[in-house]
Amino acid sequence: MNQQQFENFTASSLYCEKCKAAMPVRERLLLVLPDREIFDYLCTGCGSSVGRREITAGEKLMAEAMARRLPRRSVALQ
Ligand SMILES: [Zn+2]
Secondary structure, eight states, rough: OOOOHHOOOOTTEEETTTTTTEEEEEEEEEOOSSEEEEEEETTTTTOOEEEEEEEEHHHHHHHHHHTTTOOOOGGOOO
């Protein structure tokens, strides 16, 4: 697992420490704030949280415009 690889991730799969592998993830809306939304990523193998993403209002507009090409800095490991 290297940094470069992680930066290229979209929401489709993330490394899971329990499964010891990159696993497909489920996106769950965790929190809605006036200026941003926070999403949690759950491993589809074991159900544990493997990542989190914040989308600001501006980024959300961008994201909607650009489909799945989200800004990479909005993805963070826990
Ligand atoms: Zn897992």
